[in-house]
Amino acid sequence: MNLQLRTYKLEQASVVEVGGEVELHNAPQLRANLRLVCEEEPSHIIVDLSQVTFIDSTGIGVLVGALKRARERGAGFALVCPQPRVRRIFEITGLLQALPLFETMDEALGHCTVQADGAAGANSVKERNDE
Amino acid sequence: MSESLSPEPSVENPSSGPESSAPSARGCNEKNRQSVKIRIPASSEWVSVVRLTVAGVAGRMGFSFDDVEDIKLAVTEACNNAILHAAPPSQQDSGAPSTVSVELMPYSDYLEIHVMDEGLTETLDWPDIRETVPFDSTSSSELPEGGLGLLLIRSLMDEVGQQSGTQSRTCIRMVKYRSPRSGDISAPENLRP
Numbered sequence: 001m002n003l004q005l006r007t008y009k010l011e012q013a014s015v016v017e018v019g020g021e022v023e024l025h026n027a028p029q030l031r032a033n034l035r036l037v038c039e040e041e042p043s044h045i046i047v048d049l050s051q052v053t054f055i056d057s058t059g060i061g062v063l064v065g066a067l068k069r070a071r072e073r074g075a076g077f078a079l080v081c082p083q084p085r086v087r088r089i090f091e092i093t094g095l096l097q098a099l100p101l102f103e104t105m106d107e108a109l110g111h112c113t114v115q116a117d118g119a120a121g122a123n124s125v126k127e128r129n130d131e
Numbered sequence: 132m133s134e135s136l137s138p139e140p141s142v143e144n145p146s147s148g149p150e151s152s153a154p155s156a157r158g159c160n161e162k163n164r165q166s167v168k169i170r171i172p173a174s175s176e177w178v179s180v181v182r183l184t185v186a187g188v189a190g191r192m193g194f195s196f197d198d199v200e201d202i203k204l205a206v207t208e209a210c211n212n213a214i215l216h217a218a219p220p221s222q223q224d225s226g227a228p229s230t231v232s233v234e235l236m237p238y239s240d241y242l243e244i245h246v247m248d249e250g251l252t253e254t255l256d257w258p259d260i261r262e263t264v265p266f267d268s269t270s271s272s273e274l275p276e277g278g279l280g281l282l283l284i285r286s287l288m289d290e291v292g293q294q295s296g297t298q299s300r301t302c303i304r305m306v307k308y309r310s311p312r313s314g315d316i317s318a319p320e321n322l323r324p
Contacts, residue, residue, distance in 0.1 A: 024211045025175035054182070054200075056207045057279035064274045085200055092286045093279045 002026070004051065005033050012112045013044035013076070015105075019051030022059030030059065034066040044076035044112040048105060052086055060089060067099060076115045078108040166236045171210075173217035173229035173248075178210045181233050188235045189242055194309055201287040202242065202307050206233065208280035209246035209303045216248065241289075241308045248301050 003026040004019035014037050022030060037045055047063060049055070063079065070077040078100045081087050090096045102108040169184050171177035182203045189199045210231055217229035229249060236243040285291050290306035 021179065023175065023178060023207065024214070025178065054203070054207075056204060056211065057277075057283055058211065060279060061276040064276045068274065068276075085197070089204070089283065093275075093282060095274065098274055 003029055005030065007033065007037060009042070010046075010109070012109055013046045013078075014040065014042035015046045015048055017048045017051065019053075021054040022052060022062075023054065023056050024058045027058040027062050031062045031065065034062065035069070038066065038069045038073060038075065041073060042075055044078065044115070045070050046078045046080060046105070046108045046112070048080040048108075049086055050080055050082055050105075052083070055086055055089060057089075057093070060093060060095065063099070064095065076112050078102060078111050080105050080108050166234050168232065168234045170230050170232045173214045173231050175211070175214055178207055178214070181210055182207055184233070185235060185244070188237060189307075192237050192242060192309060194242070194307070198307060198309070202244070205284045205287045205305055205307075206244060206246065208284050209244075209305065212280055212303075213246060213248040213301075240310060241306055244305045244307075246303045246305075 002020050003022060004017075006017040006019075008015050008017070016034060016037055018030065034045070034047070045066070047066065067077045079102065081090070081101045082103045087096070087101060090099060090101060100108075100111060102111060167184065167188055169181055171181060185203055185206050186199055189202050194202065210233065213231045217231070232245075232247040232249060234245040234247070236245075284303075284305065287307075288305040289308050290304075292304045294302045294304060
């Protein structure tokens with residue numbers, strides 16, 4: 001199955017929905033899509049892997065790169081990954097602890113909200129200290 | 132296998148019944164009585180065809196769904212590595228495009244797979260094949276964006292090895308048993324290789 005990509009915006013985050021097979025051949029397409037989304041400087045990026053039927057290490061590398069770029073720009077990043085098969089690949093590569101993986105979109109959005117509240121709280125503390 | 136290189140993919144069908152022998156006793160250059168061979172151009176667009184073939188053979192052998200998925204991913208990673216190191220036609224002695232050959236050898240209780248490059252610019256990056264360890268995310272803030280292929284192959288397959296063959300070819304040899312892994316404590320004695 002070919003790679004399918006769909007991008008949409010929610011109140012809390014920009015979402016990239018990925019479907020089909022992510023492999024060496026189409027990984028550049030996913031990378032370019034995620035770069036475009038990142039350049040729009042959303043507060044959070046959620047990559048929804050629910051419809052992914054296959055992903056190789058090239059695809060995993062693209063997701064890791066997106067996480068790094070998002071963090072460099074101060075954006076939150078989360079993956080929706082309900083499938084044990086896909087989750088297992090993150091586990092084998094030792095990335096399960098490093099990447100924010102969630103089983104549902106609601107959990108990922110909750111993560112974004114917590115992050116946003118944390119950032120707002122930190123900013124208000126900073127403002128009080130500045131005064 | 133033909134020595135001529137072709138940009139067109141090809142598949143050879145099995146010719147005789149299954150047999151069983153110790154997989155570690157054979158090398159990449161030795162022929163099995165039964166095998167399915169597929170040769171693809173060294174281009175990423177053809178790897179999905181290899182996956183389909185591998186899934187068909189492994190499924191026919193009775194591997195579980197999860198095992199079939201493991202084998203598909205391991206073979207994909209081996210093909211990716213071969214493709215990424217393939218030489219352009221201009222650097223080939225024959226002037227023909229590089230190819231990647233995959234041979235699937237079904238035995239009664241395991242599947243042996245050879246992924247062979249043809250016409251590489253350099254030796255595949257597999258020298259530390261026994262020393263690769265899982266990425267330790269707690270030891271570094273630098274997450275890896277590449278180099279995870281070998282780690283996946285080693286984790287997903289029961290046996291992995293590399294052999295340098297003739298004509299500067301490199302063969303990645305992988306074995307998957309149709310039973311609990313050989314290292315599993317719970318594996319029955321008669322199912323261990």
